[in-house]
Amino acid sequence: MKKAVRLGLLAEALQGDDSFVQRGFLAKKSADRLLVERDGHLRGFWTAGEEVYVWTAAGYTQPSFRTASLLEALKYTLIEIARH
Secondary structure, X not given: OOHHHHHHHHHHHHHOOHHHHXXXXXXXXXOOOEEEEXXXXXXXXXXXXXXOEEEEEOOOOXXXXXXXXXXXXXXXXXXXXXXX
């Protein structure tokens, strides 16, 4: 699957989740990454390879989480990132 398609699917899944939106989070897709913001502050971003999603927290240069699964990327965002 193409990188842009993978990021688009994750963006749709996040924006379609009521708890994500109600807590003030926003998923903004650019050409090569998916930014996750809350109240105008960058929390981090997702990038994608052909078979993997990669999370890098804001302020860091190295990724902290990788998964091949859309559901795992969604779960990680909703539980680990959005809980703060």
